[in-house]
Amino acid sequence: MTCDIILCGVGGQGGLSVSVVIARAAMAVGFQVKQSEIHGMSQRGGEVLAHLRISDREIFSPTIPKGKADIIFAFEPLEALRHLSWLSVERGTIVTATTPILNIPNYPDLDSVLSEIRKIPRARLIDADALAKEAGNTRSANLVLVGAAADLLPVPPQAIEKEIAVLFSRKGEAVVKANLRAFELGRNIQHA
């Protein structure tokens, strides 16, 4: 069993903490894990990309080969389109937030971005911002997305909940609760 995950977004969206939650949960239930990310220049509002590989056997490459990703988590819709070449044609699923980050002058028309994503089989477009707000913390949108793909991850939701609690424990009970709720709201979404 192998689950290869691409996480992408815009610098400052906090996608890397999601990678940590999934990675720790996977390790806690006995999987091997490799995580790769690039820091530096990309922190400054540019595109960010992280790879997360989970497997029950030895993982070699720190990055995912093209066409092998099982999931693309996109915290921003245009970024979902940027990394399609990684997505497996047979089984890959895009799970993307629908709210754009408009920090470039030539951002394409949002409707055409979303309709391009809809063309890809199994794509899940999530209004993560709205659900995060409902959960009580607008910064929890990333965990809405993780919830929306919980059925695709090789780890039980309880293991992820445990790691969410650990990661946010320093920020107080309210933040932990909101993030757990965001994860739950994501899980409750029915996919076509």
Next chain:
Amino acid sequence: MTQMVLSGDEAVAQAALDAGVVGAFAYPGTPSTEIMEYLQEHVGDTAGAAGAVAQGPNGVIRVAQWCSNEKTSYESALGVSFVGRRAMVSMKHVGLNVAMDPFVNSALVRIHGGLVAVVADDPSMHSSQNEQDSRLLADFARMPCFEPSDQQEAYDMTRSAFDYSEAHEVPVLLRITTRLAHARALVTTAPVRAISGLGKTDDPYTWILMPAMARKQWASLLAKQAAFRTDADAASRLEPGSKELGVITCGLGRAYYMENEEDWARAHGGERPTHLHIGRYPAGTGKIRTLASHVKRVLVIEEGYPYIERDLRGMFGAPLPVAGKMTGEIPPAGELSADSVRAALGLPRREGVAAAAIEVPGRPPQFCQGCPHADSFTALKKALEGEAEFFSASDIGCYALAAQPPWSAVESCVDMGASVGMARGAASVGQKRSIGVIGDSTFYHSGMTNLLDAVRYHSPMTLLILDNGTTGMTGAQPTISATSQLPTLLEGLGVEKEHIRVLEAHRRAIDADVAAIREELAYDGVSVIVMVRECIEWLKKVRKS
């Protein structure tokens, strides 16, 4: 024995701590920065302004400090080695160019306390201005070089590099690359070694590189080369397999090869290629010859330059076909990937989902919301409005982002400190309004000596020091000197007091800033304008902690 999830950088740092490192020194630089950050967090409880200091057992002082630049870092590490303690210096690849003088000469002294120089290369230039390969610089210095292929090896090799350094009385260069430095995996640590107290070296002549002694030391270094090669050969791993193909991997090349090995075997009757992995340099010849005598052709997979490949090919050609970066099977530029290695192995390309029907525009990095640099460049652009003749040289740091539209406010970005020297050089031959734009950290790193040149020759230039109190690009590390000290420092360097202007880098001060910049551009001598406001990232970091 403990298991921890560590990045390559963190694995190196943890290994250094477990190996009993006593002095660690660095200047921030992607992808090496996290080594020092981890050391400072873990070396002790008392973190100073620019570094962590801890009082260990038996009164041992352990330090983990950011320094002015890589050269000063390296020399501090040498001092620690001289007095018999273990030392580490870490930097990015281009930082080694700055430290080249102590680096090359340190191979000639008789290293006492183990000295490990960790150099993080950045193939693909994710956050760098070139993709030089530090293995060749180790070779240049005749120094042994260790190159881990994963996080576990990063830990293990750092540990053994200290032992090797002490056993052979030579520094060891540990080379890592971005994808290793910034990827995380489970690492098993080994028992902590007690901090050794060798005391001062008993033969100081082996540290005095005056000609007579240096010649002796050089001979002694050359005499060690055979052992380096023999040890490298013994440490390399040969897995016999198919006669059809021999694969030589170095560093992360191994991971990308292993990702595809099974597919190759499946396509070739179940037999795997004959595989040699090299993790130490200068490479030995034994196992390479064994491999060559067994296979019909060789593919070399290494991150960086074709270093092993070039040796293998030689001047007269290898007796069997060698494929790699020099023949184009592996792309000569950029980092390796499982995909590029797959193509080099002759395996069919894997296709992902087809590109979208609409164009996906790039999203280049840009100034953070509220960044003081943005306000400084607004002021500079306004001050230059209507001026046909100017030269605006920039430097290494976030402010180089002003090279892009909509700013297009600087015309060069070459190396640390170059803005000052280039503006001065151009000014000295008649370029009008010659401007250098540099950050405070980069100024302390390599700008000050250039400014001395400008003062000595009264070169008509204006230097803008964008003083945000931090090294911003690498995640906001403290600079070596405080903002309040900068005017005194500039005066000390000989800049006239009335041409040292300290301004606020803020929208609300724009009119005054523009006027001051115009005044100084009109001055026929050296002027320095310090644009002051804290880095937004740094403020966030302070608030968090």
